[in-house]
Amino acid sequence: MAAILCMGAFDVVFVPPVGRFTVDDPQYLVSFAIMLAVALVISGLTAAVRRRAREQAALEVEAENERIRSVLLASISHDLRTPLAVMAGASSTLAERGEAISAPERQALAEDIFRQARDMSDHVSKVLQMTRLESGAIRVERDWVSIDELVGAALRSLAERLAGHRVVVELAPDLPLLFVSAQLIEQALVNLVDNAATHTPPGTVVRLRARLDAATVVVSVEDSGTGLGRDDAERVFAKFQHGVRSAADGATAGSAHGDEHRDGLGLGLSICRAIVRLHGGDAWAERLPEGGSAFRFSLPLGTPPPAVPAEGHGG
Numbered sequence: 001m002a003a004i005l006c007m008g009a010f011d012v013v014f015v016p017p018v019g020r021f022t023v024d025d026p027q028y029l030v031s032f033a034i035m036l037a038v039a040l041v042i043s044g045l046t047a048a049v050r051r052r053a054r055e056q057a058a059l060e061v062e063a064e065n066e067r068i069r070s071v072l073l074a075s076i077s078h079d080l081r082t083p084l085a086v087m088a089g090a091s092s093t094l095a096e097r098g099e100a101i102s103a104p105e106r107q108a109l110a111e112d113i114f115r116q117a118r119d120m121s122d123h124v125s126k127v128l129q130m131t132r133l134e135s136g137a138i139r140v141e142r143d144w145v146s147i148d149e150l151v152g153a154a155l156r157s158l159a160e161r162l163a164g165h166r167v168v169v170e171l172a173p174d175l176p177l178l179f180v181s182a183q184l185i186e187q188a189l190v191n192l193v194d195n196a197a198t199h200t201p202p203g204t205v206v207r208l209r210a211r212l213d214a215a216t217v218v219v220s221v222e223d224s225g226t227g228l229g230r231d232d233a234e235r236v237f238a239k240f241q242h243g244v245r246s247a248a249d250g251a252t253a254g255s256a257h258g259d260e261h262r263d264g265l266g267l268g269l270s271i272c273r274a275i276v277r278l279h280g281g282d283a284w285a286e287r288l289p290e291g292g293s294a295f296r297f298s299l300p301l302g303t304p305p306p307a308v309p310a311e312g313h314g315g
Contacts, residue, residue, distance in 0.1 A: 082116075094106065171210045
């Protein structure tokens with residue numbers, strides 16, 4: 001249709017008699033036929049190229065999905081094999097020699113089974129939560145909460161994991177309330193603090209900060225570990241990714257700090273970023289000049305709720 005319209009316009013504007021569709025010289029009819037044939041050939045080639053591009057894009061999407069499935073299965077098999085082996089060994093010992101071993105040994109075996117079962121449950125919960133976040137199945141039910149409450153709840157839930165670290169909390173004064181889902185933002189905080197505690201040596205400092213920055217509140221979890229590799233700052237937020245040793249400077253990063261500390265499915269930071277972006281913020285990582293790493297996220301400020309006037313007393 002475009003070719004026919006273009007030939008008609010060419011005929012009216014340039015071919016004698018100008019301004020009319022009639023053609024006095026028959027050679028122009030041959031020219032029009034050639035132009036139409038060329039246009040049809042080009043349109044056919046263009047359609048074929050577009051079709052091949054769509055097919056290639058579909059193949060790439062399928063290949064990426066297959067890669068994610070393979071990585072997920074490999075990660076799950078790697079991270080669940082060890083706790084399953086520990087649980088099987090401890091439970092078989094209890095079943096076969098329960099009466100023959102001492103009470104403290106039975107208690108230790110039972111605690112091992114509990115810890116490994118809890119870790120397996122955490123792994124499965126992270127996979128399910130990441131799936132729900134990506135599918136949009138999670139509804140953000142917001143309310144006004146304070147940073148102090150969120151930080152306190154996150155640290156209480158990680159009390160056992162943080163027992164070997166020195167935790168320093170630095171919250172700027174007069175931080176405003178945030179209109180967020182307390183449960184989800186607490187989970188984001190837990191993931192960041194757990195990442196720092198898991199991948200830094202015992203006895204080191206884990207520092208949690210919150211400050212105002214223009215129209216946002218920036219929350220940071222900083223550690224004094226070996227630091228991020230130069231290429232890890234963005235990569236650690238990808239699903240199923242763990243940091244690697246930097247060839248340039250020898251820095252390591254587990255889920256952010258090094259494969260020798262590899263733990264979990266590599267979903268904690270991905271979940272944190274997905275949660276924060278649901279709230280209109282963002283999450284990122286930085287390599288600190290003095291050593292160590294900082295994992296930060298920002299949340300936009302909302303319009304604060306109106307103050308409730310105090311009720312008066314007396315007549």
